[in-house]
Amino acid sequence: MSRNAGDINFFRGYASLDLLPAQEIVQATTDLLSPKSRDYDTDPQNLHPLVYGSDEGAHWVRSAICHFSNEAFQLDAASSSKPEFLNLTSGASYGILNLLAQTTLPHTGFTRQAFIVSPTYFLINEAFIDAGFGGKICAVTETDQDAVDVAFLQEQLELFDQKHATEDHTADPALVNAPDATIPKKLFRYVLYLIPTYSNPSGKTYSIECRQRLIELARKHDMLIISDDVYDLLVYDQPLDKAPKPVPRMTFLDRASLSKGYNGYGNTISNCTFSKILAPGLRFGYQESVNKRLVAQLSRGGANASGGTPSQLNSMIVGTMLNNGVCLTVLEKLRTVYKRRADILYESIKQWLPAKTIYERQTGGYFSWCTLPDGYDAREISAILLNQQGIVVPDGSWFEVVGDSKNWGARCFRISISFVHDATIKEGIQKWGNVCREYATEHSLEF
Structure with a gap:
């Protein structure tokens, strides 16, 4: 997976270009x-x-x-x-x-x-x-x-x-x-x-x-x-x-x-x-x-x-x-924008992803961790999202300690709010939910 691939990118760990204080x-x-x-x-x-x-x-x-x-x-x-x-x-x-x-x-x-x-x-x-x-x-x-x-x-x-x-x-x-x-x-x-x-x-x-x-x-x-x-x-x-x-x-x-x-x-x-x-x-x-x-x-x-x-x-x-x-002014703007994005992300996940998805509202920073219910394969779903929907959301296998794997790629994802805008978050999570629904039907899972 390329960090720059996809139309909707939940991977990028830097601010969207409109937030950079040029x-x-x-x-x-x-x-x-x-x-x-x-x-x-x-x-x-x-x-x-x-x-x-x-x-x-x-x-x-x-x-x-x-x-x-x-x-x-x-x-x-x-x-x-x-x-x-x-x-x-x-x-x-x-x-x-x-x-x-x-x-x-x-x-x-x-x-x-x-x-x-x-x-x-x-x-x-x-x-x-x-x-x-x-x-x-x-x-x-x-x-x-x-x-x-x-x-x-x-x-x-x-x-x-x-x-x-x-x-x-x-x-x-x-x-x-x-x-x-x-x-x-x-x-x-x-x-x-x-x-x-x-x-x-x-x-x-x-x-x-x-x-x-x-x-x-x-x-x-x-x-x-x-x-x-x-x-x-x-x-x-x-x-x-x-x-x-x-x-x-x-x-x-x-x-x-x-x-x-x-x-x-x-x-x-x-x-x-x-x-x-x-x-x-x-x-x-x-x-x-x-x-x-x-x-x-x-x-x-x-x-x-x-x-x-x-x-x-x-x-x-x-x-x-x-x-x-100026630093404090820029920081205040970032906190305002990122909080709004974090709230939209939380509401979208609760609305569109499987009911038993484990996810807590983000209270700071760039990233949050999302765990799908048993039976969902995060690696497969991540690949489907990228190849069929143009959505980049990395599965947990990216975040292992080398040589000491904890199998984070089985059900987990990392989500970044720093680069995606409000409407993009809603669209991306809704499409992610649709993929999960189809995956649940195909594998006889609870959605």
Whole structure:
């Protein structure tokens, strides 16, 4: 299946073109570049927008992000963001690659295992394989209580600890430290990847209790938790005329629960992007850790040291949009449009799909998870929709953790509201329902 095939596309994970803030980006770029000079053009922490930037990214942009984040999440002093806790990136996808390259060493067995919450973002597998985790990836499933299977994860961590207890990897970190390095890299024994708020693909949001339990496990077993925090500001079940109050990010919880004077690296990293709340073509994001130590390590990687922050110009365009309030205006528009689409999707599914279809109203983000009743084959129905109706709706097999399948393709689908319009949603779900009705008749199923 091509992500761009079909007349009605419930696959695409980016905003419909009419929602992209083109004029706002033009204005921000003009405001940024029109002056002959800026007061930070020669400041080594910032530099001119069109030259190589500092390794960690412009300080004023990081400050703007922190102000935006602290306001959005209503953070107190114990959990609030500071510029030195951030490293700027060219988006969440490249952020993951940098994270794995700079904090794990699976090739020698020093980093023992990667855990990925399943169902998962369908392209994350390749990033872990590129980083050397082929054959070292285990799926951790979600539960029905807005959590992941923490008990299973704990059991697996204890088993791996016992299995590798007698191994000596003291020399391994030397492989990834420059001979003249004054600060050795912090490498983790395990890594966990998840999207804890409005998850892709399930749409679930994990409870604070679940997040805290995961942090406790991570501290005990030297595990890094990588959270893709990319959808959490797209909140639909709160008043749209007020700024959203999302669930606290895991890094905020990790930071707030550390003892005073803590000088370690923490066990969480928030991997963020502006692709979902502004435009993916900007290719700009950031990483945040509990203090400056881990993100400083990320900013010192070879690529950053060579070229500086990977998105100098676009980071400053976004920083300008943060400072002039445009980001909040764009976010309010997206929340309004996406909430309407989510409501139309829910009503359409209840009207047109089989009566015992399992589907919950989408409360935020881009995606939701739909499970047909027993007897319906999601793979077959997905193929019929594409080939006969020109409708792209991916079955659950796309969202497996590589090498640890949970058979999500049997009955499940992921649905995206980001690219489809109101009328298209209604038309697409109605045609999907017609296909299901014909399928039920053909296979003697209840509809």
